Amino acid sequence: MNQKKNLYGVLAEFPTAPAIYHACEKVRDKGFTHWDAHTPFPVHGLEKAMGLKASKVPWIVLVMGLCGASGGMLLQWWINTQAYPLVISAKPFFSWQAFVPVTFELGVLLGSFGAVFGMLFINRLPMWYHSLFRSERFEKVTDDKFFISIEARDPKFDANATSKMLSELGATHVELVEQ
Amino acid sequence: MNEGDRVTPIFPKWTNHIPTAVAIGAPLVLVSVVLAVWYFFSPKWTDVGYTPKQPVAFSHQLHAGQMGMDCRYCHSTVERAAFAAIPPTETCMGCHSMVQAKSPRLQLVRESYQSGKPIEWVKVHMLPEHANFNHSIHVNSGVNCASCHGRIDQMKVVGQAQPLSMGWCLECHRNPSPNLVPKNQVTNLSYDPAKEGYVPEKDPHRLRGVNPPQHCSGCHY
């Protein structure tokens, strides 16, 4: 069989959640690295079956959140004590109690920015073009079908062998996808 | 080993570069816009250098500069009142009834003097609205004319030299010393306190320290 140059990889379709779960366990155990599972919804525990590491998003959120909060308090301190100290209701220039709400809100704001944009960044989204979008069957991934895609650049990849392995794992349909 | 049916994706490949481009471009654009607004919408840009044409080609360079007339000769109320009043036509005619009495450039002045109709000078230094500025206190505190008006004595046609914005006022009100000169040097536009090494605190002629207001009602009422 000829190894197509512009091959992206192999795409295997599975009918149910349990099916892909078990399939993933196997692919994981076979030591594939450049592969992925595609599901219409987050299948419970699949990351274990795929052997993925925990997400880094929380760290981004933490950092951003702290920046927001401290930045907020700093801004208010600077404005009220450095930029233009004004006597307001005879309150102290740095009335930190009154500055808590804004500090909190800014913390939350930047924190959630961290969560969303951090997630998109890690996921390399938006990515409007993807080789898998060339497959018609793949449109079902957002409906009720489950897929495993193994990329050609995976060292263990071999168009025939991998396809075969996947169909043995219970794939109802296996196809090759170009870049 | 079948190939499966193919569809052409909605978006071509290159669209994947857009996010990166935006991620890098957007901040740049944002920053430059902010900087642009910061500069071009500020009085530094909008007001400084405003040099309207005056009905009479009066040259401060000639009168105040070369002939060295004292500012207060014409702007006589500057020490007593909030306004440094534009001199009445009769002040001009005080000299120009003899000097240059026939000059066509002074035609308008003579007409005004006869008809009693004032000359319509165009206002150059326009403070922000609602700001009350009092010349007398500034002059009496020894703020040199040049601090706000620039080197009028070098201007053929008077133009605005400083932003006259609130922020600009506050700079001096927070730290007046650099702009203070001896009382008798107030109208000496070339006097540079830094060069002369003048220290207001040490000036025996000053009866009191200069502590300009920074609270709202100092200027806004």
Add this chain to the structure above:
Amino acid sequence: MQSENNQEKSGKKYWRSLEEMAESPELLAQMKNEFPSGAAELEVTPGVDRRSFLGIIGASAAFAGLTSATGCIRKPAEKILPYNKRPEDLVEGKPQYYASAGRFGGSVFGLLVTSYEGRPTKVDGNPSHPMSLGATNAFAQASALEVYDPDRSQSVLKKGVAQTSGRPDAKLLKTTLAAAAAEIKATHGSTGGQGLAVLLEAVPSPTLLGLLREFQTTYPKSTVTIHDAAMRWNEMTALASFGYANAHLFHRLEEADVVACFDADPLGIEGDVVRNSKMYATKRKSVDEAKTMSRLYVAEPTFTNTGVVADHRLSLRSSAMGEALLALAVQLASKGLNLPAEVIARGKQVSTANEKWLKALAADLMANQGKSVIMVGQDQRAWVHALALAINSALNNLGKTLVVRSSPLPAASPLHELTREINKGNVKTLVIIDSNPVYTAAADLSFADALQKVQTSIHLGYHADETGVACALHFPRSHALESWGDLVSSDGTAAIVQPVIEPLYPSLSDVEFLAGLMGNTKNSYELVQAQWKKSTTGDFDSSWRRWLHDGMVKGTVGETFSAKPELSKLAQQLEGLGTSPESTSTQMELRLVLDRSVYDGRYANNAWMQELPDSVTKLTWDNAALISPKTAKAKGIKTGDFVEIKLKQDKEAILKIAAFVVPGVSENTVVVPLGYGRSFNGRVSTGTGFNGYSLLFGENRFAFGADVQRVSGTYELATTQEHGVSDYSYDTTVGKEAVESRGVTREITLAAIKADPSLEETFKKFNLLDPKKHKTLLWTKTNTTSGNQWGMTIDLNSCTGCNACTVACQAENNISVVGKKRVLKSREMHWIRIDRYFTGNVDTPDSIQAVFQPMACAHCETAPCEQVCPVAATVHGVEGTNDIAYNRCIGTRYCANNCPYKVRRFNYFNFSKENDADNPLYAMQKNPRVTVRFRGVIEKCTYCVQRINAARVESKIRGEDIIREGAVVTACQQVCPTDAITFGNLADEVDSRVKMLKALPRNYAVLSELALEPRTTFLAKVRNPNPELESSTQL
């Protein structure tokens, strides 16, 4: 947006309005015409300065071309128009002050007029003048706006038709006047003035009266009639009956420890109010040092200012005053006072329900012989005045607390005699000098009809008013600020009336008019000088200058009568005086009173006065029939209902008027203020109130046997307190809350002060929280740093609620008028308001008491308004003032919500712009030192920060950091006739008066438990009740 910016950018109203002026060509035309070429006196009359006006017109013309040339980022170009020749003593932007005098509410006092570049902007009292001592009443303040009245007469009228097409015409004025003079000469020259009559107000002007004498020598048979709301005919008759010919009474309240007013209002609207108030106040202020205070008894049918501040008030109908006084006489006699037997005999016949009250008063009077005074209202009949004089004399008060002075006025006849003559057909020519009899004459005279019987009627008036249009000929009158004149006060002090501005329209002053009718074409300046040259010895010019400078002529005119009255004469007065049924009957009595806002109607077209809340009713823009809650309940009348007042004497008169239920009115009495419902087409006066004159019969302003019935329909009355509440007892429940539950106004007795000098015990009931506990703040205060710390005290014990401060503030601070509709929405803009609280039981009028409390921004140190402003538009100044930067305000109104005193005012619309649209001339009154506020911003009392800043500049130039005591005087403080308001520098350890006052035990902060530490504090009101009557008071 651009337009928004333009309108809000125009900080100095004065200039901005000129743009608008420039856009109305006819107005420009008028203004250009204000300046007759070559007005001779310009050079010698300071202040009358035509060039500044040319400047203004030039300026406006310049602006006209520019108003459209905007839109770029850069501000629109502005032009500066310097003087052509700067007047001697003028410095641009610096106010000039001119001493003058004026007659307001029947009282003459000295004035100090403020003028900017030739525009009079404010009228204040002349401190060195004995009758004003620096203070004025509200009317004087309002005259600063009056001169810019949009509807003032601008041209000669013939049979009510204007003789000029729009453009006022000076020449026409002169020629018409000459023609009139010629006609008079033709018709009456031969007959020596047979059928020639002059009608004028009681203006004590030497020049005018001199000319009048001249007139009468030219026309010996001519008659003079005086018609004036303030004319005290009955008092004159009474005095005459004792042999004091052509005299009037002058009171010295500074000498009186006991004052008894019978239907008199010496502190409100009657006579020399300003001086009386000053003097009365001295006897109240003594409470702090000497622990003594005068005692004030008032018997009256409805609350007057005097009644409100009284220690004892008896609710008594005007018609019963005479009896009450007789009964008092009996009481006095029984205590050994020597009064004619006939009087006592007569007095024994009357039965009065108020014996206890009168007994107590009698005792007080006897105890204070020579230190007491009985005052009788001008509307009381002659015999009552005579009786009062007799008692005063017997009490040895004459010459001490009151003196009889000869009146400068000529012997003249009252209006009804003139009318009789007219109806007989004896009057061919009638000359009316600045009087409006067609409106103000009693209904039974039907003067309007009579006037038609006169062949030639010539009228001089400030407005083309009801009389002006009815007369054959009408001449526009110059304002007092526009022409020369002179006036003599009731104490005899003479003063020169000095013009501050050229007449805005070609017009005549009284003297020019009268002289003109004798063919004398001299102007007022020459006439006045001529008059005074006669009476001057030595260098006239120097003394003239001194008079102008001082604002008065040293040495008084006219003399006092020292002779004691022959009391026996009193008997004749009382002869044939049957017992009047009034005192007992339950029939309704009608009481017509002069209005505290529009007086007799002459201020009806003055927007400030129309919007000024009445001291007691708080009613604006209208008058109403005042009825006591009890009577109203009995008649089923609620506030706002229409009632019909029928009065049947020889004629029947009916008035349909809105009712206003207010405590303090006597039972079975309906009170109608005069001066409203005017029929001349003033743009301000039109549609305000109801004409009370249609119920006026004869000379007396009270009539018995009126029929008051509720009729269908209601009417919206705009009050500034209890907005639109029609509940009978509502206002006293409010009072209860304020005075009793909340301790807002604190009222104590002299006895209490004596018993508890520190007042700690006495104040306990007012303190919701122990003052010592206030200072516990969660944070350390950020103290304001400057050497000047401003503060104010308001002495409730002195305040008579005269409203002068409200108008003065309006004049000083360019406060907009909002109109009736918006007052109804409670959007009035006054920076200082006078709260009035009633206490007592609405069903027993005698138990009702009221108290005034002027309320303005208190400049709290921990101001609740500041912390809530999201843009820091209102923050604290280093001198302890609560500043507001109008152009920073975005108008969230949060500060107003959070202000416990509710003293912040919001510009819901562009009020100032609307005001100028209504009348561009108003802009000329604006104070150039104060920003004119625009739509969408909050405003409030600033402690007259413009004056503070002016003073600071001067003291700094002088080299002082501390501003001297007295260098800053707020507008309200300056005008206050009782010096109730004191303002000053708390940081001035040496001679700060306000600091001293704040140390008094009477000093308290309203809502002190909120720990706002307001810089404006109040001195508690002290009443001095007679122990014998203690029970009847509310304490």
Add this chain to the structure above:
Amino acid sequence: MDTSVTLANLEEHVDKRSPLVLGSETFSSVTNIVSRPMEMTTPKAWWICFLIALSGLGVLGAAIGYLFWEGVGVWGLNNRVGWAWDITNFVFWVGIGHAGTLISAILFLFRQKWRTSINRAAEAMTIFAVICALIFPGIHVGRVWVAYWLFPIPNQMAMWPNFRSPLLWDVFAVSTYFTVSTLFWFVGLIPDIATFRDRSKGIRKFVYGLFALGWRGSHRHWLNYERAYLILAALSTPLVLSVHTIVSFDFATSQLPGWHATIFPPYFVAGAIFSGFAMVINLMIICRWVFKLEHLVTMRHFENMAKIILLTGSMVGYAYAMEFFIAWYSGNPYERYIFISRATGPYAWAYWTMVTCNVIIPQLFWVRKIRTNLWALFIISVFVNIGMWFERFVIIVTSLHRTFLPSSWAYFKPTYVDIATFIGSFGLFFTLFLLFIRFLPIVAIAEVKTVMPEADPHGHDHGHHAKGGAH
């Protein structure tokens, strides 16, 4: 199959009370149901509603235009009552805007799976309500053209906002809340938009594709996605509580009797949840009926929401009572007077309307029959929202019209502009909501699928699971 309840599977058992998805729905049938509104030809009913809503929006525009032209005076406000309908409407809408995030965030954190089929619509409602709310503080200022001074922007005046002002806290709180809710909502939408993308053709495919950001259900994405979603929920929870707390600070931190009350924050939050859920019920009943979602939005959802309304309604009632008690107990005459005048004064009618709608009527939910009767649910929820509007009106206006100095007592009457603006805001709200239900998935497809039994990867044999776990 063991039915014994252990900590491990407790949650499952709780959830098995009654199924969250009824009938014999499969993954694709769920997709179909939810996609129907997007794919069906627009129903007439939708068009009618939309036109009505649109005209309402027109009214809003006109009212605001007139307001800007003339000034705030066109409202009934005065110098004593400086705030009335403007801020009442603001608080009202912010309150409504709470249920969404609450359902999404808090119920999500508490693993209340029944939320899945209503949270999407609720979030949408939140965002639209907050948009309506944001209008009012914007337009109530006297000079809108300088309202940007509320933000700390460097300027030549060297002036900055006053961070001590609760109004400024509001600006930050509400705008943050709006931003975060929108992000939360959008993140939730991504997979479902992808679903629509893959179902639709042509321009729609392009637009959906654009917003799907190229989602391909990759589980490496799901991993970060779920984490991010969880964190957003965790952040939104304190946020949603803080927002109404801060709104209540507008009043609580002021001086006025009737405003200055420490009970406000919890009481406002309870009220917000109260009104929010009422609005969700109203909207869901309609959507469910129009788009035949009976199998996804079940009676159990409504019943749960009714219970929450009952709870929060009672909390609000407790707060009312407590206010009176404190007013009396404090011995503060101002406080006492204001509450007496609330119940007996000129605005008593408003007060009793509030009590009836908020405290008395919701008590009907104790009865299961009423709780489960859609008509009853709908009507009572409407009453609740009327009552909650009046609550804000009572707090704001009655407190302002009887303040410390009796001389400054006044009465407030709304003008027709007040009324038009309020009605108009509903126009805006429904315009947005109708567009939403027409073009976006009103039920979170992916999430619903997760709670279906088929979603369980170990659904068929447990033994295998044990092995899998052993790895």
